[in-house]
Amino acid sequence: MTQDELKALVGQAALDYVVPGSIVGVGTGSTVNCFIDALAGMKDRIAGAVSSSEKSSERLRAHGIRVLDSNTVERLPVYIDGADEIDHRGNMVKGGGAALTREKIVADLAERFICIADESKLVDTLGKFPLPVEVIPMAATQIARRFKKHGGDAVLRAGVVTDNGCHILDVRGLSITDPAGMEAEVSQWPGVVTVGIFARHKASVCLLGTAQGVKTLTF
Ligand SMILES: O=C[C@H](O)[C@H](O)[C@H](O)COP(=O)(O)O
DSSP: OOHHHHHHHHHHHGGGGOOTTSEEEEOOSHHHHHHHHHHGGGGGGSOEEEESSHHHHHHHHHTTOOBOOGGGOSOEEEEEEOOSEEOTTSOEEOOTTSOHHHHHHHHHHEEEEEEEEEGGGBOSSBTSSOEEEEEOGGGHHHHHHHHHHTTOEEEEOTTOOOTTSOEEEEEESOOBSOHHHHHHHHHTSTTEEEESEESTTOOSEEEEEETTEEEEEEO
16 A cells, blocks of 8 residues: 555544544644545534644635634544654654644644554654754754754754744754653743644554554554
């Protein structure tokens, strides 16, 4: 199976986790696009969606799915999103599509994070995928210097401005052996909007697309 077929497979499988009548938390990215397309088939059985990016909102609306402002929602039963990497404990690296801040906000509203990913995303240790960090533009160099002390090489993602008007640093060379510790530390650095480590908001379930079909990992 191709990577795109695996993404379509897990996008479809995620429908089993959608609670009928509820508002669905929807992430961002190519895997989530497959989920959104599948969700369109049951749009009359949900109360709408809270989305983590302008791109996903557009796609949801194009399917006739109502997109709600996150400020009007108190709790979501599930948040369904992809990942750039996921480890065997459900910790993730996210932000390859620059949507990490809104993703963390919507994930925080949800009871459960359902991660959908093809098997190439499963790793023993996070950090091979360059860690995305959303930053306030004036702090970018300062934050890059701090990463250097941790052995990380931070590069500004060229030409990218996030939905929040900020910039993205991609940090190479990290071995994230303590995801929760690193998330907590980097989150406190002045100028960091969001670090792309999702340990505090890790996955409860990962639907992993494999050549043998969908493998369900629970954490
Ligand atoms: O900012 C983007 C998100 O964190 C995505 O969920 C992540 O990059 C995975 O995207 P894809 O499904 O396209 O690999």
